[in-house]
Amino acid sequence: MVNCKENQAQGDTMNNKNPTTSIRLPVDLKAKLQAESEKQGRTLSNLIIFVLKQYVDQLDKETP
Numbered sequence: 891m892v893n894c895k896e897n898q899a900q901g902d903t904m905n906n907k908n909p910t911t912s913i914r915l916p917v918d919l920k921a922k923l924q925a926e927s928e929k930q931g932r933t934l935s936n937l938i939i940f941v942l943k944q945y946v947d948q949l950d951k952e953t954p
Contacts, residue, residue, distance in 0.1 A: 915923070920934075927937040 923937060924934050927934045930937065932940070
């Protein structure tokens with residue numbers, strides 16, 4: 891399980907006003923995301939937020 895509230899002190903985009911959401915990830919997906927977040931110098935939480943925001947922004951562009 892991933893807790894999106896982890897490592898706020900490392901420049902995460904979250905603050906205390908944002909809700910905490912827990913999700914279950916397949917082990918292999920979490921490992922890939924963790925490796926990518928370390929490569930980019932981000933927290934896992936920050937990378938997940940970044941990826942989800944890009945996805946939602948793309949959906950907004952596709953919606954007429």
